[in-house]
Amino acid sequence: MGRIAAKQTYIPTLLRLFRQFGYEGVTLAKISQATGLGKASLYHHFPGGKAEMAAAALAEVDLxxxxxxxxxxxxxVKPIEAFELMCQEVSLFFNKGENDCLxxxxxxxxxxxxxxxxxxxxxFSRWIEAIANVLITAGANEIAAIQRGEDAVITIQGALILCHGLKDFTPFQRVIKRLPQQLCQDI
Incomplete structure (x- = not known):
């Protein structure tokens, strides 16, 4: 297995660790234990150290x-369908609210x-802009569309934070279910 392919195998683990512990809380010892790699091997795959590992996890979220x-x-597709599909993907990626947002x-x-x-x-800007573009195409004015895009991302992020604070993931699932209708209101 090539170096790049081997490096890719560790990215899901890095994503989980950085989501769970944050940048400060993830130590090389935790990474080594979770990946099964010694420090020398970690630096072989990620010469930039912890910053490069976090960047790789972040690149996975961007991907x-x-x-x-x-x-x-x-x-x-129709705006409501696009937003329903988006929310399904969001729910899947965040494991119905159980995964933190990196x-x-x-x-x-x-x-x-x-x-x-x-x-x-x-x-965040690209996501908001993409939501706004769906709404603009459906007839919403630009300012309202951008604000709805911002509100959608706020809703998702806020629900994730609240659920982790409450240790109850039903609020995330509820807002994800309602979000497509809220985005399409009056268009």
Missing amino acids: WLETSILPILSSK WAVLLLEQSSKNLFDSQINRA
Whole structure:
């Protein structure tokens, strides 16, 4: 197995660890234990150390956005169908609310704040813009469409945070179910 292919096998584990413990909380010892790699092997695959490992996990979230969410929102289906499919993918990716959002975890930590802010900003902006474009195409005005896109992402992110605080994932599932109708209201 080539170095790149081998490196890819560890990314789901890195994503899980950074979601669970954040940038500060993930130690090389935890990564080594979870991947089964010694420190030397970790640095072989990720010469940039923990920052490169976090970047690889973040790239996986960005890939999900690029391959699972944005294509749905740029498809030629009815807006309600696009938003229902988007919400299904969101629910799947966040395991019905049980998985933390890596974007939020990294943004809220001071130690990783400047490392990933622009990449996360770009991802959120693209998602909001894609939602807004669906609404604009359906006849909504641009300002209202952008605000609804922002509200949708706020709803998803807020539900994730609330569910983890409550240790109850039903609020996430409820808002994901309602979100397509809310987005399409009055269009």
